[in-house]
Amino acid sequence: MPMKGEPDFLQNLRDEIGGGRQWLDRGLILAYAVFAGLAVVALTLLADAATDAYGALRAAAWWAPLVWTPAVTAAVVWGIRRWAPGAGGSGVPQVLTALAPETPLAERTRFVSLKVSVAKILAVAGSLLAGLSVGRQGPSVQVAAGVMLHARRWLSPRSGISDRELLVAGGAAGIAAAFNTPLGGIVFAVEELSRRLTERSSGLMLAAIVIAGLVAVSAFGNLSTFGRVRVDGVVWWSLALPGFVVALCCGLLGGLLSRLMLASFTGTPDRFCAYRRKRPVSFAAMCGFVVGLIAVVSDGSAVGLGQAHTRELLGHASELPAAHQPLVFTFLKFVASWLSAWSGVPGGIFGPSLSMGAGVAADVAWLFGSPHGAALIALGMCAFLAAVTQAPITAMIIVMEMTDGHSMVLSLIACALFASLVSRMISRPLYSTMSQIMMRSLREPGVDGSGPR
Known part of the structure; x- marks a missing residue:
């Protein structure tokens, strides 16, 4: 006989088998x-x-x-x-x-x-x-x-x-x-x-x-989105300085992007936001024209999902591919992502964040002459995603699983936490703040809650 308070196996089994609607x-x-x-x-x-x-x-x-x-x-x-x-x-x-x-x-x-x-x-x-x-x-x-x-x-x-x-x-x-x-x-x-x-x-x-x-x-197929990051033979102390710079830059840029998107969403007292409220479709066309111009200047690398460009960076980590313009790509991708968000179209920021993080890390690897570009790119992807979302553990796990970078867990955690900390000094949390504004728009119909990111 089972002791008082312990599960009754037979009774629980009968309840499970007899609960037809529960199984349905x-x-x-x-x-x-x-x-x-x-x-x-x-x-x-x-x-x-x-x-x-x-x-x-x-x-x-x-x-x-x-x-x-x-x-x-x-x-x-x-x-x-x-x-x-x-x-x-x-x-x-x-x-x-x-x-x-x-x-x-x-x-x-x-x-x-x-x-x-x-x-x-x-x-x-x-x-x-x-x-x-x-x-x-x-x-x-x-x-x-x-x-x-x-x-x-x-x-x-x-x-x-x-x-x-x-x-x-x-x-x-x-x-x-x-x-x-x-x-x-x-x-x-x-x-x-x-x-x-x-x-x-x-x-x-x-x-x-x-x-x-x-x-x-x-x-x-059961494949890593960006392939496996090769980190064999990496001396981790040699990544300390460039890794710190990558995390710092990603934290600053990610926090700035988050702040700009929140300002665009809430609407500031400037002529652009006023025009967006008055003529949202025309404003979207204006944003689209600038993004189109960026596509022409960057030969298409700074627009779209960004996955192809990131794979190319990881595949040519020892030297920058021809399609990547040092310091220019990240700036163009940043502006294109912000304007795409401001236009009010459906679309997320996860993919562009990973692409911008890879771009920042590739630039840092180029500036430092680091032979460990692939490892830095993985750190940059993690840091930028953590900075924009201010969800560092999620960013670390996603990048680790996407790149099969399990051997970099500690470095990914450190970069994600530091970049998220820097971002918090610049911007409020992106998603939860937007959600609060949406709930406010439900209570106060006059509040502009259109075009949520």
Whole structure:
């Protein structure tokens, strides 16, 4: 006989077997996790196709971005504002807003729903087709969360699964599938989305992450996004000074980018923000024209997702590739990413942050004449992502898994923490601050909450 207070195995087994509806609810959750993974795969495929189509257009006529980018940018902003305002911007602040207890239940679907997820997929593809400097990983959070939340209508009232648990599981699964980093999805859920986990929600989140991750692996293979970072024979003390400079520069630039994006989002009393509020579509076209000009000047390297350029930097770490202009690339990518965000199009900052971090590190390696460019580039990617998001552990795990850089764990942690600390001295946390502004716009209709990143 079991002692008082200990689990009764036979009774628990009978309860599990006899709970038919409970097993149906679990099956629904697993099915929706598959759908969430497929949605992220669809977003990835469409994003890649849009990037390739833009590249072909730019190769056919060097001047095409000057016309094409502003026209498509304006069309995307117009369509989003007309049919799906909640699909604008990154997607992470929207999920945080839907998770907030202060958000009325009736307003939750304004930020996260199946309709918003479909619109997000199409609009992000449109942003990349325009040639803007945006990422697809942040939008994957909102896309997967919207799919998972849709499971609510089929679950029984006695399932014990809350909307909050569905949103956290979906958001984490989105990161895991987008980056092919299961552990990164778990840490992102804890550090950025949930900030606390119950025993029940942790099991649900893990199941969703595993299934969504398996769907992504089945589609794209179990490969590191940027390949393996070779660090054999590196004397770590030789990386101390250039690594410190990389982390410092990434912290300063990442904090500045975060501050600029917050200022653009909240609206400052200047003529540009006033014009954006009055004529958002025309303003988007103006931003698109400048980004198109940057595409012409940089031969396309400073726009788009940035993955190809980062892979090229890692592949030619001993010497800078011809496509990388020292000190110029990072500046152009920074301006293109900021203006893409300011235009109000859907798109994330994860991908551009990784690209800018790689650019900063490549420049530092070039200035110091360091033979360990690949290791510095991995540190730069981690530091810049940590600086922009102010989520250092998530940044470290994502970069470690993406580059297969497990031997660099301590260096990645140090760079992420230092860059995040520097960023906090310059800017408020990007995603949580944007979420607070969105919630304020719900309470005060006069507050401009359009175009969230």
